[in-house]
Amino acid sequence: xxxxxxxxxxxxxxxxxxxNQRPGVGEKTRARIQRLIEQSDYVQNHAARHLRxxxxxxxxxxxxxxEGGYDLGIMQGVQEVLEQSGYRLVVFATxxxxxTERLWLRRILDQSSDGVxxxxxxxxxxxxxxxxxxGIPFVAIGxxxxxxxxxPTIGSTIWLGGYTATEYLLSLGHRRIGIxxxxxxxxxxxxxxxxxxxxxxxxxxxVDPALICEGSYLLGDGIRQTExxxxxxxxxxxxxxxxxxxxxxxxxxxxxxxxRIPEEMSVIGFDDVTxxxxxxxxxxxxxxPLEEMGRMAxxxxxxxxxxxxxxxxxxxxxxxxxxxxxxGPPRQGPLGRGxx
Amino acid sequence: xxxxxxxxxxxxxxxxxxxNQRPGVGEKTRARIQRLIEQSDYVQNHAARHLRxxxxxxxxxxxxxxEGGYDLGIMQGVQEVLEQSGYRLVVFATxxxxxTERLWLRRILDQSSDGVxxxxxxxxxxxxxxxxxxGIPFVAIGxxxxxxxxxPTIGSTIWLGGYTATEYLLSLGHRRIGIxxxxxxxxxxxxxxxxxxxxxxxxxxxVDPALICEGSYLLGDGIRQTExxxxxxxxxxxxxxxxxxxxxxxxxxxxxxxxRIPEEMSVIGFDDVTxxxxxxxxxxxxxxPLEEMGRMAxxxxxxxxxxxxxxxxxxxxxxxxxxxxxxGPPRQGPLGRGxx
DNA sequence: CCTATTTGAGTTATCGTTTACCCTAGTGGA
DNA sequence: TCCACTAGGGTAAACGATAACTCAAATAGG
Numbered sequence: 175x176x177x178x179x180x181x182x183x184x185x186x187x188x189x190x191x192x193x194n195q196r197p198g199v200g201e202k203t204r205a206r207i208q209r210l211i212e213q214s215d216y217v218q219n220h221a222a223r224h225l226r227x228x229x230x231x232x233x234x235x236x237x238x239x240x241e242g243g244y245d246l247g248i249m250q251g252v253q254e255v256l257e258q259s260g261y262r263l264v265v266f267a268t269x270x271x272x273x274t275e276r277l278w279l280r281r282i283l284d285q286s287s288d289g290v291x292x293x294x295x296x297x298x299x300x301x302x303x304x305x306x307x308x309g310i311p312f313v314a315i316g317x318x319x320x321x322x323x324x325x326p327t328i329g330s331t332i333w334l335g336g337y338t339a340t341e342y343l344l345s346l347g348h349r350r351i352g353i354x355x356x357x358x359x360x361x362x363x364x365x366x367x368x369x370x371x372x373x374x375x376x377x378x379x380x381v382d383p384a385l386i387c388e389g390s391y392l393l394g395d396g397i398r399q400t401e402x403x404x405x406x407x408x409x410x411x412x413x414x415x416x417x418x419x420x421x422x423x424x425x426x427x428x429x430x431x432x433x434r435i436p437e438e439m440s441v442i443g444f445d446d447v448t449x450x451x452x453x454x455x456x457x458x459x460x461x462x463p464l465e466e467m468g469r470m471a472x473x474x475x476x477x478x479x480x481x482x483x484x485x486x487x488x489x490x491x492x493x494x495x496x497x498x499x500x501x502g503p504p505r506q507g508p509l510g511r512g513x514x
Numbered sequence: 515x516x517x518x519x520x521x522x523x524x525x526x527x528x529x530x531x532x533x534n535q536r537p538g539v540g541e542k543t544r545a546r547i548q549r550l551i552e553q554s555d556y557v558q559n560h561a562a563r564h565l566r567x568x569x570x571x572x573x574x575x576x577x578x579x580x581e582g583g584y585d586l587g588i589m590q591g592v593q594e595v596l597e598q599s600g601y602r603l604v605v606f607a608t609x610x611x612x613x614t615e616r617l618w619l620r621r622i623l624d625q626s627s628d629g630v631x632x633x634x635x636x637x638x639x640x641x642x643x644x645x646x647x648x649g650i651p652f653v654a655i656g657x658x659x660x661x662x663x664x665x666p667t668i669g670s671t672i673w674l675g676g677y678t679a680t681e682y683l684l685s686l687g688h689r690r691i692g693i694x695x696x697x698x699x700x701x702x703x704x705x706x707x708x709x710x711x712x713x714x715x716x717x718x719x720x721v722d723p724a725l726i727c728e729g730s731y732l733l734g735d736g737i738r739q740t741e742x743x744x745x746x747x748x749x750x751x752x753x754x755x756x757x758x759x760x761x762x763x764x765x766x767x768x769x770x771x772x773x774r775i776p777e778e779m780s781v782i783g784f785d786d787v788t789x790x791x792x793x794x795x796x797x798x799x800x801x802x803p804l805e806e807m808g809r810m811a812x813x814x815x816x817x818x819x820x821x822x823x824x825x826x827x828x829x830x831x832x833x834x835x836x837x838x839x840x841x842g843p844p845r846q847g848p849l850g851r852g853x854x
Numbered sequence: 855c856c857t858a859t860t861t862g863a864g865t866t867a868t869c870g871t872t873t874a875c876c877c878t879a880g881t882g883g884a
Numbered sequence: 885t886c887c888a889c890t891a892g893g894g895t896a897a898a899c900g901a902t903a904a905c906t907c908a909a910a911t912a913g914g
Binding site: 175176186187189190191193194196218219221222223224225226227 | 899900901902903
């Protein structure tokens with residue numbers, strides 16, 4: 175920068191003014207400096223600006239684990255917005271480890287992050303509080319256990335999703351519908367279940383507790399719980415999988431027992447992650463607008479960083495039913511050859 | 515920091531020495547300051563350190579697109595290493611857009627990145643050169659079009675993978691093996707094909723050009739090219755899918771035509787991405803040690819940043835055959851009902 | 855023609871740390 | 885007893901950019 179100033183015969187202040195497009199520079203001078211800058215391969219030093227302006231141009235995204243589905247969809251949305259805004263995205267995975275988490279928190283506190291996107295399904299005491307205390311802007315994505323107005327959150331209409339999924343299966347004629355939930359200590363899991371219950375009740379069907387299995391949103395539980403459902407004296411004709419990863423597990427369990435989808439068993443997922451189209455047959459699922467959620471969250475955070483106040487603190491985006499090929503009318507009679 | 519120094523009755527220099535564990539401080543003083551630091555919630559200002567030391571603690575990972583498979587596996591490995599080393603990971607997706615790419619390059623040049631991990635399968639003139647020119651340490655992951663010693667690269671034994679996959683199918687008794695390659699302008703695609711050819715030739719089987727289809731490593735091509743293969747007068751009994759995403763496409767195409775895997779058609783993938791276990795049936799594939807590659811790349815980069823010289827500039831990790839359930843002996847006779 | 859005002863550009867302090875260098879008081883040896 | 889040396893600690897100058905403030909010249913108005 176000094177070099178440019180020297181060559182233009184002005185002070186660094188003037189160059190700085192040009193770079194930041196601030197007033198106080200004459201037209202010809204500005205043009206001359208501008209040209210000089212473009213000719214040289216000068217780039218502003220990030221650290222110095224950061225130090226002086228107090229903004230790092232970095233936004234941290236914290237998540238549990240780098241996985242293919244849910245998180246990735248959101249990251250894509252976030253990426254998209256940040257890329258345009260000039261911010262860079264720092265990704266950090268806690269791996270559910272509290273020490274790692276604290277480590278990250280400590281690193282974040284050194285002013286090196288302008289804002290944080292919290293993509294943690296669980297509520298760890300401390301993170302939100304510390305962030306709030308330190309005045310670091312942040313937005314939480316995904317439903318929280320305790321509705322709060324202390325900080326902005328982005329979610330989707332989970333309950334409605336659960337309701338819609340069940341209603342759809344009912345409309346196909348199913349009467350015995352199994353559900354594999356997520357961990358029931360998470361609101362998002364309970365919301366799905368509540369939607370399921372409501373739909374059944376409205377259809378005048380008694381909820382059979384045997385058809386409700388608790389999973390953990392992981393593929394493995396999809397397999398295990400499907401087996402449990404199949405081993406029931408009166409197995410369901412459809413399975414609502416809680417999320418798409420578990421739906422993949424359901425597929426596998428069914429494949430093992432040679433039960434065809436959707437002829438012998440309907441399967442519906444939740445999330446609509448990228449690979450749900452890739453499954454055979456393509457998965458019918460409840461779509462959460464993941465990218466859109468990521469975009470919204472990023473935009474809210476940017477506004478927060480800019481010092482603007484948010485109109486709404488909690489945004490809920492709509493879930494929707496995506497019909498593909500994994501659901502059909504219920505089979506007649508008991509399961510075929512596979513039920514051994 | 516000034517605050518700490520004041521409370522300890524020393525200068526900031528001394529505090530700095532303690533913080534950086536440098537000599538020149540007495541035992542009791544050190545202990546006293548240490549305690550004071552721990553008590554307060556002081557965190558070193560990142561920007562200032564960065565400015566002074568010239569190190570940002572950031573490493574950039576550039577990739578084409580945030581996707582579920584290959585890239586994610588590598589990212590996980592990278593994450594793992596960086597998390598321990600105290601570096602933070604910045605993720606940037608170019609979306610194959612040259613403007614976006616240049617934008618990123620410009621941002622990187624401001625000293626805000628200590629090193630770069632290049633996860634681009636294509637060769638864009640300029641990136642590597644610019645990085646080299648600017649003296650920014652970087653490591654390229656995945657095979658390059660032109661083998662180079664100018665910068666370190668991490669790859670895997672692709673050719674051998676292609677050979678092994680084909681050999682395995684041959685050992686099961688297959689004689690007509692279709693292959694859906696990646697874009698043939700990429701070495702990594704050509705290497706798979708070369709391995710395929712070699713295996714066939716060694717088995718004394720003539721290579722039938724009709725069985726070779728060019729894809730783009732995307733699911734859609736898996737579908738399209740499978741259909742082309744099935745429409746052949748003499749369709750193959752096994753398909754080597756080039757990568758796992760395309761294998762998912764193959765699954766779908768086969769599903770559409772009611773062709774069972776592996777009874778009527780064997781399918782083998784390449785990469786062993788996370789979801790290959792989730793497929794029904796679980797995909798037999800050639801494993802690239804993605805996480806390991808990510809780890810290695812990150813470690814090499816860290817060493818580079820630390821100013822150490824690398825023993826080897828190009829590392830190739832071994833691919834291996836992962837046998838699951840998508841391959842079996844060839845069907846007898848023509849394809850069943852689906853061949854319409 | 856002179857003063858008030860605007861405009862363009864430079865001075866200098868500052869952001870929070872680190873580090874090269876300097877100083878002082880002990881310590882040990884001759 | 886005196887000197888050289890060392891250990892412990894402080895001073896002040898960077899690092900590269902920005903911003904508040906100052907100053908000189910040009911312009912406008914009376």
